[in-house]
Amino acid sequence: MTEETAEREPAAGPGAVVALREVGVRRYTTDQVILDGVDWTVRPGEHWALLGANGAGKTTLLRLLGALMHPTTGSVEVLGSRLGRVDVRELRARIGHVTSAQRVPQDLDAHTVVLTGHTGTVQPLWRMYDEAVRQRAHELLAELEIKELADRPYGVCSGGQRARILIARALMADPALLLLDEPFNALDLPSREDLVEAMHRLAEGRPRLATVTVTHHLEELSPAVSHALLLREGRILTRGPVEETLTGTWLTACFGRPIAVNRHEGRWWAYSGRQGS
Numbered sequence: 001m002t003e004e005t006a007e008r009e010p011a012a013g014p015g016a017v018v019a020l021r022e023v024g025v026r027r028y029t030t031d032q033v034i035l036d037g038v039d040w041t042v043r044p045g046e047h048w049a050l051l052g053a054n055g056a057g058k059t060t061l062l063r064l065l066g067a068l069m070h071p072t073t074g075s076v077e078v079l080g081s082r083l084g085r086v087d088v089r090e091l092r093a094r095i096g097h098v099t100s101a102q103r104v105p106q107d108l109d110a111h112t113v114v115l116t117g118h119t120g121t122v123q124p125l126w127r128m129y130d131e132a133v134r135q136r137a138h139e140l141l142a143e144l145e146i147k148e149l150a151d152r153p154y155g156v157c158s159g160g161q162r163a164r165i166l167i168a169r170a171l172m173a174d175p176a177l178l179l180l181d182e183p184f185n186a187l188d189l190p191s192r193e194d195l196v197e198a199m200h201r202l203a204e205g206r207p208r209l210a211t212v213t214v215t216h217h218l219e220e221l222s223p224a225v226s227h228a229l230l231l232r233e234g235r236i237l238t239r240g241p242v243e244e245t246l247t248g249t250w251l252t253a254c255f256g257r258p259i260a261v262n263r264h265e266g267r268w269w270a271y272s273g274r275q276g277s
């Protein structure tokens with residue numbers, strides 16, 4: 001099995017949330033190839049898991065989707081706008097991007113952090129938040145089941161609570177595309193399960209929302225995850241419906257060691273046997 005087994009992507013057609021064609025990213029300083037030949041379409045209502053070993057290019061791919069960088073070669077279309085031909089600030093405002101790189105003043109309370117999602121700012125712009133906007137922030141906290149955190153400083157919230165606050169913040173713009181870069185990082189088991197459940201509910205309540213989640217662990221995927229893209233050394237190994245892509249064979253190829261995969265009631269788990277056993 002080689003990279004060439006990733007068949008060519010059919011034309012995206014109108015209405016695609018994301019359409020990447022022959023995308024390459026290269027570092028000019030070192031000439032390092034970070035992404036190469038990436039063809040990918042995400043459609044409304046699809047929920048993608050983005051998997052690959054450390055350094056495979058997952059975060060870079062997510063940054064392209066978030067209009068935070070441009071490709072070196074190929075074309076990136078997000079929400080109908082082609083990068084390079086559009087005001088990226090306007091485009092970014094329509095994309096929800098949850099990443100640990102998000103700067104959040106630690107003394108802001110959770111409700112205010114969510115409000116900053118309305119303006120896409122680090123600090124609150126109070127004159128921009130009317131009663132309806134404030135109410136919406138409360139509703140999103142309630143939807144993520146953290147309404148009791150409204151007045152709590154972000155800095156004292158736990159990792160799982162922060163993840164949900166940042167998701168609520170990202171949803172303030174009512175995005176058609178939600179990007180999540182390792183949202184489960186460092187969560188304990190109950191927090192992980194709460195977040196998996198929250199992601200599931202979110203998907204069910206928003207039939208046209210598309211999501212892309214970078215993760216290292218299949219256990220973190222909600223039953224709503226419909227598709228997966230597996231990256232290896234900057235190239236797509238395989239992409240498509242989870243039934244076809246989240247298999248022991250593909251994950252073994254992706255991570256370079258034997259991996260067995262199981263699924264039960266929509267949830268996944270994976271483990272690696274001893275080499276050669």
Ligand SMILES: Nc1ncnc2c1ncn2[C@@H]1O[C@H](COP(=O)(O)OP(=O)(O)OP(=O)(O)O)[C@@H](O)[C@H]1O
Pocket residue numbers: 027034052053054055056057058059060061
């Ligand atoms: N700004 C940069 N300057 C130099 N190299 C970079 C830069 N950004 C990414 N890279 C390199 O590109 C490769 C892919 O990085 P990326 O962060 O996209 O991988 P990843 O799959 O998200 O990894 P991880 O699972 O470890 O987070 C790595 O080798 C990384 O060192």
